[in-house]
Amino acid sequence: MSVRVDPYALALATPLATAHGTIAERRGFLVTVERDGVRGVGEAAPLPDWTEDYDACRDALRSLDGDAAPASTLAALEGTPAARHAVALATLDADARERGVPLYRALDGEGAVESVPVNATVGDAPLEATAERVREAVEAGFDCVKVKVGARALDADVARLRAVRDAAPDVTLRVDANEAWTRAEGARALDALGTLDVALVEQPLEAADLEGHAALRGRGVDVALDESVAACGLEAVLDASAADAVVLKPMACGGPDRAVDAGRQARDAGVDPIVTTTYDAVHARTAAVHAAAALAPLPACGLATADALEADLAPDPAPVESGRVRVPQGKGNGVPAPPRE
Ligand SMILES: [Mg+2]
Structure with a gap:
C-alpha cells in the first residue's frame, strides 16, 4: 500500500473561539492510500483539546509505513486521534470503493439512508x-x-x-x-x-x-x-x-x-x-x-x-x-x- 500525506490550510469564514484562543484557519492533512490501483482519501484536522496538536499529528503521519499491516498502522496511532482518523478514513474509503458501496455501508450501516x-x-x-x-x-x-x-x-x-x-x-x-x-x-x-x-x-x-x-x-x-x-x-x-x-x-x-x-x-x-x-x-x-x-x-x-x-x-x-x-x-x-x- 502506498501512503501520501499532503498538508492543507483553509481560512474560516468566521474566526472560531477555542479554549486555546481564536483560530482563523483550519490546518490539517490529507492522507491518500493506494493499493491495487484503488485509492482512498482520509483527512486529519487536529484541534487541540479534542485531538493532538498539529505538530504531533504531522509527526505521527510522517512515521507511517505503507508496508505495515493496516491494523498495526492504526494501533500505532492510538494516541493521535486526528492522525488515526485520517488513516482509518482513507482505508475505509478504499475498501468501500473496492466493494462499490457508499462509505456508510462499509461502516455497517443497515439499509439505504438518503x-x-x-x-x-x-x-x-x-x-x-x-x-x-x-x-x-x-x-x-x-x-x-x-x-x-x-x-x-x-x-x-x-x-x-x-x-x-x-x-x-x-x-x-x-x-x-x-x-x-x-x-x-x-x-x-x-x-x-x-x-x-x-x-x-x-x-x-x-x-x-x-x-x-x-x-x-x-x-x-x-x-x-x-x-x-x-x-x-x-x-x-x-x-x-x-x-x-x-x-x-x-x-x-x-x-x-x-x-x-x-x-x-x-x-x-x-x-x-x-x-x-x-x-x-x-x-x-x-x-x-x-x-x-x-x-x-x-x-x-x-x-x-x-x-x-x-x-x-x-x-x-x-x-x-x-x-x-x-x-x-x-x-x-x-x-x-x-x-x-
Ligand atoms: Mg458542543
Missing part, C-alpha cells in the same frame, strides 16, 4: 441578532437550531432565548453552554430553559463534573455531553448516567469507525448519539455524514458546517437542504481524490 437531519448553529450575539439568525435558519428549512450560550450572564441568555422562542415558536431549540455554568447556575438555567421549551442543553457544567450533570437530568430538558466525552471517555459518561445524549466527533473519536462504535455503545445504554464535525474540510465532514448515516435514525446532528470555511478542498457532495444533509450514494466517501502526482 439523508440525515441536521441542526443550524447560532453563535453568541446580542438578543435581536440572535433571534434574527434563528429566524433565517428556520426560513432556510432547519427545524432544529442550536444556540450558543454561556458567554453572557444567565439572565441575558434567557432573554435571548425568549426572543428566539417568540421569533420561532415551533423550532426545536437546543443550547450549548460549553461548560460555562456552575452547578447552581446550571440548575437555575435548566428551570428557565424548560419554560421556553428548550429540548436539550449541551455541556452545561465543566467536563469533569459527571455527577453534577447526572443531577441535572430529569428536569424536562435533555442533557447532552460533548467536552465530557472527550475529557472522561464515553464509558465514564455512560457509567455515571450523566447524559441523555452524547456528542460524538469522529475526529476526536479517532475515526468514523470509532464514532459509529461509540454511537452504538451509547444507544445500547439508552443514550442518543449526535454526530458533529470539528469544522473539518470536505473529506472529514462528509465522512461524519456517513458515520451519522450508519447510525440512522438519530437526532439532528451538527454536520451543517461547510459554511464555516471560506473555501474547501473539493466540491461538497453532501449539501444541506431543508434541514437535512444528503448522504452521498456513490462509491466510498463521495469526495473526489486529489490528482495523482
